[in-house]
Amino acid sequence: MQHRHKSRRYFLFALALFVNTLGIAYITKAMLGTSPITSVTYVASMFTPLSIGQWTIVLNLLFILFELPLMTRKELKADWLTFTLQIPITVFFGTCIDFSMFLLSWLNPATYVSQILNLLVGCVILAVGIALEVKADAALMVGEYLVRAIARRFHKDFGYVKLGFDTTLVILACVMSFCFIGGLHGVREGTVVAALLVGPIVHFVTPYYRFIDPWLGDAGPAQPQAVPLPAGHCIVTIAREFGSGGHLLGEMLARDLGIRLYDKEFIRMAAQRSGIDEAYIAKNEQSIPSFWLKCITADGSETPRERRLSPDDALFVAESSIVRELAEREPCVIVGRLADFILHDSPQVVKVFCHTDRQDALRRCTAQYGIPAEKAEAEISRINRNRIAHYEYYTGAKWGDPHHYDLTVNTGSIGLETACRMVEALYRQKTGA
Secondary structure, three states: OOOHHHHHHHHHHHHHHHHHHHHHHHHHOOOOOOHHHHHHHHHHHHOOOOOOOHHHHHHHHHHHHHHHHHOOOHHHHOOHHHHHHHHHHHHHHHHHHHHHEEEOOOOOOOOHHHHHHHHHHHHHHHHHHHHHHHHHOOOHHHHHHHHHHHHHHHOHHHHHHHHHHHHHHHHHHHHHHHHHOOOOOOOOHHHHHHHHHHHHHHHHHHHHHHHHHHHOOOOOOOOOOOOOOOOOOOOOEEEOOOOOOHHHHHHHHHHHHHOOOOHHHHHHHHHHHHHOOHHHHHHHHHOOOOHHHHHHHHHHOOOHOOOOOHHHHHHHHHHHHHHHHHHOOOOOOEOOOOHHHHHHOOOOOEEEEEEEEEEHHHHHHOOOOOOOOOHHHHHHHHHHHHHHHHHHHHHHHOOOHHHHEEEEEEHHHHHHHHHHHHHHHHHHHHHHO
């Protein structure tokens, strides 16, 4: 059975590579430049007898040689199969690029609008292929393997090394074009569009591949397991819009129920657990500073088991661990930190979402949080966008969806005191008090 599942993964990986090449061919045939990963080989094919696919094979074989001095003997021995698989993968990938270009030889968009449409189609196809490649989790493409080797050797984040690698390829393609063709060819606005769009599309389509999990022998998508809470323990988690008074509600609940409140304490605890500076956590926790950049740098071209955590990923892991430990240790109120998701399916948890109308949020921000009136509305929008991006990126669920919570309260219409009594009633119902 295990051998069958392994064979299926290799088949899916090969299919993904072909889909990738079809996307690359569509992007290239749009005549607005090619994707960053094929920019050098495309430009080289313009002034030499070799095709894009043939140049891809040549360049990737050179990359494989370049990987050797970046790896220790121990790493090479432990990863020998994945390393050697790069050679047949390179030949197959290069051959498929030429075959895909042949299949689309009829495609010659005449207008700029049709070129844009074909470019977008190519980006979607390439993203679908990359997401399928990650789902297969069978091997690594040469470029990804090289980036991983560089990241390991110099102790850098995989995503940013990947971004630098792709940028270097584009710059090299531009230099080659000017030196050997006498102008800028093969790198155009389509190259930039592909670089910006493919990653976010990968992030969007990846959850739709979950139906493949049983066929691959996977248990399914990673979900937080129920935390076994001791008898009598009950945890209140509060997710909240900025300005809705979620922290104040937590303080009231903790006082009335006689249990601990955990909110700002997470900064110190997470710093100790992750080794990340407290100032960084205070500035960046529960947000993704550049959601678009994160999608680009983590565009799916790295497999989960091979990924080196970025600082915000490491922070998420640290805070998740802390939430579980606190829940097992004592009854408490936890504000934010995706606690409702982390304690998913734990029956002794009261999950609350706190929201309000805009005027009430503005009043609370200016009167209680000390935010200047002229900046309050922009700050509310900014922080809520960050919370949405953070929640949906790490959970795959919709922030504020009432189906995820036991209770949603509008503190603008019912007030914090009434909201507190409602949550207390649920708490006592859970504990039997």
